[in-house]
Amino acid sequence: MQCHHFDAWRCRSCTLLEQPYPAQLTGKQRHCADLLAPLAPGLRWLDPVTSFEAGFRNKAKMVVTGTVDDPVLGILDEAGGVDLTDCPLYPAALQHAFGPLAELVTRARLVPYDVRARRGELKYVLVTLSPDGELMARFVLRSTESVPRLRKHLPALLDALPRLRVVSANIHPEHKAVVEGETEILLTDTETLRMTVNGIDLHLRPQSFFQTNTDVAAALYRQGRDWVDDAAPSTVWDLYCGVGGFALHVASGDRDVVGVETSVEAIASARLSAHDAGRDRTTFRAGDATAFALAQPPAAAPDLVVVNPPRRGIGETLSTWLEESDVRHVVYSSCNATSLARDLALMPSLHAREARVLDMFPHTAHYEVAVLLERA
Structure with missing residues (x-):
């Protein structure tokens, strides 16, 4: 590869x-x-x-850096963030989802978390892809402050990603090296992503491995x-x-x-x-x-x-x-x-x-x- x-x-x-x-x-x-x-x-x-x-990963853990008007989804490096939305490990259906998700960051004014300054709200965007091409997206936030704006602009995201089934906000207030917190707020009526494996439907909830x-x-x-x-x-x-x-x-x-x-x-x-x-x-x-x-x-x-x-x-x-x-x-x-x-x-x-x-x-x-x- x-x-x-x-x-x-x-x-x-x-x-x-x-x-x-x-x-x-x-x-x-x-x-x-x-x-x-x-x-x-x-x-x-x-x-x-x-x-x-290539294209084998069914999930993406994207650190959010940059600014609210120009968010970067990828990983952290010494200079800030690296855009990995075209990482070849991700299948096309995941890569295509990153653009609309970044647009929602701007639209809902989800300020990326600055690790060094310990300021900002949005830490990660976590995306999972099912074998049927359906998606689950989770926004890891520092607090509930921006959840109402996320709810307000969710319809536009669902229009842009018609195969997006589950959306949630995970609240992770602490500054430490773990990806998510304990509190999960579902924002969609659908609660699980169906992962069909060998003909068996496995229901995946947001905090399930x-x-x-x-x-x-x-x-x-x-x-x-x-x-x-x-x-x-x-x-x-x-x-x-x-x-x-x-x-x-x-x-x-x-x-x-x-x-x-x-x-x-x-x-x-x-x-x-x-x-x-x-x-x-x-x-x-x-x-x-x-x-x-x-x-x-x-x-x-x-x-x-x-x-x-x-x-x-x-x-x-x-x-x-x-x-x-x-x-x-x-x-x-x-x-x-x-x-x-x-x-x-x-x-x-x-x-x-x-x-x-x-x-x-x-x-x-x-x-x-x-x-x-x-x-x-």
């Missing part, structure tokens, strides 16, 4: 861009295999899942479903379930599935998706995954557990619980092979049988890896 921003040193986020894509993939496979080799000598590696090299690369996420869910179907469990827990991607893919008429996630918004999304899909034996609970597991009596342990934790991994407590439980299979989806290896070392009775690298993040050192564990 060629990128004029990278070549001009305006943005170097794609740290592996100068490597041919096959070499990137080989390096990720080798890195993961080297980490897991001491823990799983008989591990069978499936062919890696590749990504499109979804994988950045829809095509690779679909492959990840298919892989998890295949492993679960082969194991044929009667009961499944999906811990760190997010909006229910794994849980809804592995659900079937004779299988009880429970999803657990700390995000209340994600659980609301998952419950709506389960209702629409008629998954009556799939339930979702808001709470900490480790606390949930530890609170269950030993007899309640399921046949199979799916875990899809953040980069820190599942940690010692949950790894130990799994090691000491009667769980027969674990499907572990990881975005950090280092924490994965650390967790696997704590579960020696659960042998890694198959693994697959999925290139969720081309041109960077990051990747997803899924592993099937089976009790010896």
